[in-house]
Amino acid sequence: MKKVYLETFGCQMNVSDSERVATRLVADGFEITPHEAAADVVLINTCSVREKAEHKLYTRVGQIRNSEREKRGDEQIVGVLGCVAQLEGETLFEGKNEIDFVLGTKAVGRVSEAIENVFAGQKRYFDLGDREDNYDWSVSEVQRHLPYVAFVPIIEGCNKFCTYCIVPFSRGREKSLPASEIIRQVLNLRRQGVKEVHLIGQNVNSYRPKIDNGLEDFHGATAFSRLLRAVAATGIERIKFNTSFPRDFHPDIVDAINENKNLCNWVHLPVQSGSNDILRAMRRGHTIESYLQKIDKIKSSPRKLSLTTDVIIGFPDETDKDFQDTLKMADYCKFDSAYIFKYSPRPGTPAYSMIDNVSAEVKTDRFLEFEKLIRFNQRAVFRSYLDKTVEVLVEKISNKNSMELSGHTTCQKVVNFKGSSELLGKIVKVKISEAKTNTLYGEICCNL
Numbered sequence: 001m002k003k004v005y006l007e008t009f010g011c012q013m014n015v016s017d018s019e020r021v022a023t024r025l026v027a028d029g030f031e032i033t034p035h036e037a038a039a040d041v042v043l044i045n046t047c048s049v050r051e052k053a054e055h056k057l058y059t060r061v062g063q064i065r066n067s068e069r070e071k072r073g074d075e076q077i078v079g080v081l082g083c084v085a086q087l088e089g090e091t092l093f094e095g096k097n098e099i100d101f102v103l104g105t106k107a108v109g110r111v112s113e114a115i116e117n118v119f120a121g122q123k124r125y126f127d128l129g130d131r132e133d134n135y136d137w138s139v140s141e142v143q144r145h146l147p148y149v150a151f152v153p154i155i156e157g158c159n160k161f162c163t164y165c166i167v168p169f170s171r172g173r174e175k176s177l178p179a180s181e182i183i184r185q186v187l188n189l190r191r192q193g194v195k196e197v198h199l200i201g202q203n204v205n206s207y208r209p210k211i212d213n214g215l216e217d218f219h220g221a222t223a224f225s226r227l228l229r230a231v232a233a234t235g236i237e238r239i240k241f242n243t244s245f246p247r248d249f250h251p252d253i254v255d256a257i258n259e260n261k262n263l264c265n266w267v268h269l270p271v272q273s274g275s276n277d278i279l280r281a282m283r284r285g286h287t288i289e290s291y292l293q294k295i296d297k298i299k300s301s302p303r304k305l306s307l308t309t310d311v312i313i314g315f316p317d318e319t320d321k322d323f324q325d326t327l328k329m330a331d332y333c334k335f336d337s338a339y340i341f342k343y344s345p346r347p348g349t350p351a352y353s354m355i356d357n358v359s360a361e362v363k364t365d366r367f368l369e370f371e372k373l374i375r376f377n378q379r380a381v382f383r384s385y386l387d388k389t390v391e392v393l394v395e396k397i398s399n400k401n402s403m404e405l406s407g408h409t410t411c412q413k414v415v416n417f418k419g420s421s422e423l424l425g426k427i428v429k430v431k432i433s434e435a436k437t438n439t440l441y442g443e444i445c446c447n448l
């Protein structure tokens, strides 16, 4: 039985793809190993969003090719999957260290075929083709990243073409899964004991399925909120969704959350900038005024929804005034937390041809000032949980302390507390006694 070691970089969608790759491989008679040295096949599922993705990939392939195993002369094949594979295709074979095959983002269902072809002697095998019609979206229990939490893709690709972003090129156009398939998966996961599903996609609220096998009509501006209600009706304990696109964020999404306790108290709504000039240059398709209207709706919920965002600092032509507008926006929104990125041009994106004219020093200064504001708000939000009792889905033994358990609240806060492994997979009440920057600590009160 051939052994496969699978390494994953990037977003939830890549993690989810890797789970299905592993599921497919095991079904086809391969064994997944956590040990690179023991593997006959090393697969790297790549991400192109971060800087110098291709360079990092070549470095990693170089490490594999210089491993003890390779030096002994044991055959080990290396396959590259994911976004870098899709974007670079055959050119990846031109690197100094040998890559045996390349599979694009939609070709991952044919991973076993690729491996078999390479073992059969085919050189430089690549497949950048489309997903097969009968692609199996399910993941076996053993291959899930966590036993009690599951990712369920509902839409892939993106039609938005923000000028800094490579995703529409690496993942293609938006394609929604039929609601009936999503509901079938969630019901299956519930039967398997999964407590929390994350409906995932680059823009989940742009969800517009083409066919729907007799379920309610999921077309129109509220298709996503109707999907949320349908998933809520499965009775699964918790539903989270990520990522939302501001322009397609219909207020009915907040109404759906308010109506259904199992729709969690968390919205991630990337804003990217507080300046309309910069939003226009980014081709985001929303203004700061329209964004703040959505924030007002989210904040008006009686449920105290947690709010997180993404911000890019130092986009081309960002002036001090633009940056001040971004600070003003963040001060108004009082985000629970934010992913902050310093702008850097990505080859292949429209913004790559713009002059990257905000100096590294200014980017760093603005980054630090923005981060200070975000952390200030974040500390206030985290401290507001002190002495309060929260419900935590116990997901795993803490990475840092084997005596502690770790899980998430409905509002996506990490909570650590002392407890025994029997609590894994349960939703428990924890009284919060300490608030650090990104983690809450407390003591268990009782099982729910």
Ligand code: SF4
Binding pocket: 158, 159, 160, 161, 162, 165, 166, 167, 168, 202, 203, 245
């Ligand atoms: S909405 Fe914009 S940032 Fe998000 S994936 Fe699409 S192009 Fe990229």
